[in-house]
Amino acid sequence: MIHTTVGQLGHFLVILSFVTALLATVAYFISALGRQGSTRKSLVEEPQLAYAGESSFGGKTTKRKASPPAGAANAGADKDDWRTLARWAFYIHGLAVIGVGVSLYWIIYNHYFEYHYAWSHSSLALPVQYMISCFWEGQEGSFLLWLFWNAVLGAVLIQKSGSKWEAPMMTVFALVQAFLASMILGIVFGDTFKIGSSPFLLLTEAMPDAPIFTADPTFVPKDGNGLNPLLQNYWMVIHPPTLFLGFALTLVPFAYCIAGLWRNQPLEWIRPALPWTLFGAMVLGVGIMMGGYWAYETLNFGGYWNWDPVENAVYVPWLVMVASLHTMLIAKRSSTGLKTAVILTIATFLLILYSTFLTRSGILGNASVHSFTDLGLSGQLLVYLLAFVVMAIVLATVKWKHIPSDADETSVYSKEFWVFIGATVLCLAAFQVIATTSIPVYNKVLELFGKVSNLALPADQIAHYNKFQVWFFVIIALITGVGQYMWWRKLDNKKWDALITPGILTLLLSAALIAIGEVKNPVYMALLVASIFALMTNGTILLGIIRGNYRLSGGAISHIGMALMLIGILYSAGFTKVISINNTGMLISKQDVFTKDNNKENKENTLLWLNQSERMGTYQLTYRGRRIQARDVPGYIPTKDISVIEGDFHGVAQRDIEQNGKLYHKKGDTLALYPENTYYEVEYREPNGKIFTLYPRAQVNERMGLLASPDIRHQAGRDTYTFVSSVPDPSAENTWEKTETYSVAVKDTFFLNDYVAILDDVSRTTEVEGMEIGPNDAAVKARVRVLDKNGEHILNPTFIIKDRLVGRRAETSDELGIRIQLNEINPQTGKFTFAVNRTQRDYIVMKALEKPLINLLWIGTLIVVLGFLIATIRRYREFTKMSSKTVD
Structure with missing residues (x-):
């Protein structure tokens, strides 16, 4: 059965969301023009119209307000009518977006595989939480998630922003929603031109030329392609919504900024936008770090940040957003800060649009491992980006003259100077990243003009970006220390005495860590000293603030968290230790052994045979x-x-399934499985005899080959990070070589698969697993002892005569790669004939790393979030307090 109703409803709601977003844009625009006109008129006429006359009463003079002209009243009524229409249009738009989301999830959850989106991204095997991840795996679903967050934020702002800001700001909001809704419209004009890609396409519409639909137009697949196995992780349930909420939050300060320029109030927008900027920077930063932790837990490159173009495309707007909020803090006292705040607030949102274009247009090609493929929307994405670039630049240029200028230059001893310098360094760090990341864009632009570009992304992108970013953050860490002292006026009369104590503490602690540790690289030394300086200075400031008012401590707390993050990054990335050193001399990689990478692979991976212990560093594995x-x-x-x-x-239990003394399934029961991943149990024995076990996982995926994910042991001072780099195909059956026969007598020695074997005994038995031996039956069990370097293995093939029929039960050893069966017994010669098959022994090739002090990175992240949260609450309370004193 083909369920077309839900798809038709979803598509109708997409169209409704697009139309209502356009309607809200137009209505808010007209309302804003009316508001702007009445504001200008009141500014001109208010001195004359404020009071119509005076009268005396009881010796006091009272002023009597004049009634507004009838024309002004009508203009206000018209303005309110447009604003009411705009509000209703936006609310309906929000409800339509929610309806689209519900329709799409209904299709995914109920496995309607006749829809291309459900078939492409989900499968019957997925649990509910990963069905949620299916929702935003595709471009259409992620656009829908972005639409949802914008709709929620727009509804909040309608209620909270105040009448003077609502119309111009929501004009921008509604226009953005119209562009986003157009991305999932899926309307086609002719054979080539289309607007958006609909998530509600049926397979027959998405693949009309597929032979199966020619034979059977009503064909519905029994199962879908499934979710990308790398996304089957709990972080992928919460990371994308958090990240897209961060994307959506960049729109709020942008909309306030555009509204302020539009209204010729280039300073007034700062106060309402600041708490949103703080909150947005916090959420976007959390989303980025969630992605880093997902990479750390799921991918096997041994880290949390790989300078992938998609990572960079999100990192850069966050840097600029953090810079913009610092300039917003000094905007009231510095026209330079105000002008920079305008530029950076606009740039943050435009960089979000640019990152969307980079990751979804297909322009990155193979430069990124996790960018979206091109859905034919590159032209539409470019229009989206250029529309807001042109709008913002033109408006800022026209209104630039309304931004006041400072009479005096900012002193180097002022807090404004140091905050501005910090913001500048953040922007330079962002520029270095985006300039390199955009190389595929430069090449494409040159191709359009008939030129061939030889530009290429760095071969070692990690080394390339680290070379610059380390120094940027050395400077940033130093500035946070000095800047905080300037901010709290600890450095007066051009004297820097207050920095002597934290400076001495920094040098002593840094020298101690360098002396007892492994920090020998001068660059690492500089980063360590700068980070400890930021820790000492901001810690001192924080103690002083806490004694007075903890609500003012947000900045110091955030800077402390940043310093801890830098120290965690320094040690976990700079001093990662490979402990899986191959000292056996065995060649693990059979590729070109003269290449550097393969020599490294052979050296840094350990081969483990099943149940055979090997030494690895201080561990026995x-x-x-x-x-x-x-x-x-x-x-x-x-x-x-x-x-x-x-x-x-599903699977059938071959024995009773017990865990921790509890019986879950009896032998023969059918149980539901997570079949895609195979886990490899690796036992670590420490020098003190303690044992811990890790379960790195891998799967062989038809589309992506071997996908390995690590398992991690978290400790206070370090993580032990383990993943498999090579395994036998877990989905393949054992391939047994041709049968070999051996006729031996008791105590004879023979060779099995290069092992020495001894037939110790053949004796009668009454116990055969899975079979009852009666009084008229007979069974004998051989005892074959196989010797290897780690000890011996006992194999017990059985020969059975039951109900005058001969049966044989083979014994298989995965450790030895042997299957042995007792085929014949010759009483006359006293010899026993064994049939033996050999196969590849079970093994894994694994890599293990120790990452010191990585927990400082995660702890620092939480502290940064706490600081942002405190600052957000403080600034929001300031805004609401001021708003309550102001009459629109």
Whole structure:
């Protein structure tokens, strides 16, 4: 059955959201023009119209307000009518966006695979939380998420912004929503021109030429392609919504700024926009760090930041946003700060649009591992970007003359100077990143003019960006210390004595850490000293603030968190230690051994055979086998205990399934599985005898090959980071070589798969697993002892005569890669014939790292968030307090 109703409803709501966004834009624009006209008129006429006359009463003179002219009343009524229409249009738009989201999730949740979006991004095997991730895996769903957050913020601002700001600001908001809604319209004109890509396309519409639909137009796939396995992580449930909320929040200060310029009030917009800027910087920063932690937990490059173009495209707007909020803080006292705040607030939003163009237009090509593919919207995205670039630049240029100028130059001993310098350095750091990231854009532009560009992205992008960014943040860390002292007027009369104590503490602590640690690189030394200086100075400021008023401590707390983050980044990235050193001399990689990368791969990976212990640094490691996850059983289950039903996401228990003494399934029960991932149990034995176990995972994906994700042991001082770099295909059945036969007598020695084997004994038995031996039956069990360097293995193949029928039960050893079966017994010669098959022994090649002090990065992130939150609350309270004293 094809469920077309929900898709038709969803598509109708998309169109409704687009139309109502346009209606709200026009209505708010007309309302803003009316408001602006009445404001100008009142500014001119108010001195004459304020009071019509005076009268005396009881010896006091009272002033009598004049009634407004009838024309002014009509103008106000017309203005309110347009604003009311605009509000209703925006509210309906918001409801339509919610309806679109509900319709799309309904399709995904109910597995309506006749829809291209559900078929492309989901499957029957996915649990509910990952179905949520399916919603925003595709471009259409992520645009819809962005639309939703903008609609929510717009509804809040309608209620909270005040009448003088609502119309001009919401004009910008509604226009942005119209552009975003157009991205999912999916309306086609002719054969080539289309507006947007609809998430409600049926497969027959998305792939009309597919042979299956020619044969059967009503065909519905039984299952979908599934979610990208790298996105099957709980961070992908919360990271994208947080990130897109951060995107949406950049629109709020931008809209306030445009409204302030529009109204010829270039300073007044700062106060209402500042708490939103703080909140937006906090949320966007949290979203970025969530992505970093997802990469750390899910990808296997050994870190949390890889300077990928998609990472850079989000990092740059955040840097500029942080710079803009610092200039907003000094805007009241410095025209330079005000002008810079206008430029940077506009630039933040435009950079968000630019990053959207980079990641969704396909222009990055293979430069990024996780950019979206081109849906044919590159032209539409470019129009979206250029429309706001032109609008913002033209408006700022025309209104620039209304921004006041300072009579005196800013002194180097003023707080405004140091805050401005800090913002400048942040912008330079952002420019360095975006200039390099945009190389594919430069190439494309030159191609349009018939030129061939030889520009290429850096071969070692991590080294390239680190080389510059480290020094930028050395300067930023130093400035945060000096700037805070200037801000709280600790440096007076051009004397810097107050910095002597934190400076001495910084040098002593840095010298101690350098002496006892591994910091020998001068660049690392500089970053360490600067970070500790920021920690000392801001810590001193914080103590003073707490004694007075903790609500003023947001800046100092944020800077302390930043300093801790820098120290965590320095040690975890600069002093990561590879502990999986290959000292066996065995060649792990069979590629070109003369290349640097392969030599490194051979040196930094350890080969572990199943159940054979190997030394790795201070640890004794043992690979204990493959594991699988069941949906209703905690932990991991050995794969040999479950017979997987292919394509059904279920398995049959081969034994009773118990965990922690609790029975979950009996032998023969069918249980639901998470079949895509195979986990590899690696046992670590520490020198003191303590044991901990890690379960790195991997899967062989048809589209993406081997996908390996790490498992991490978190400790206070370091993380132990482990992932598999090579495994036998976990989905492949063992390929057994041709059968070899051995006829031996008891105590004879023979060779099995290069191992020495001894037939110790053959004895009668009454116990055979899964079979009842009656009084008229007979069974014998051989005891074959196989020797290897780590000890011996006992194999017990069984020969059975039951109901006058001969049966044989083979014994398989995954550790040895051997299957042995007792085929014949010759009483006359006293010899026993064994059939032996050999296969690849079970193994993993793994890499293990120790990352020192990485927890300082995560702790610092939380402290930065706390500081931003305190500052946001303080600035919001200031705004509401001032608003309550002001009559619009």
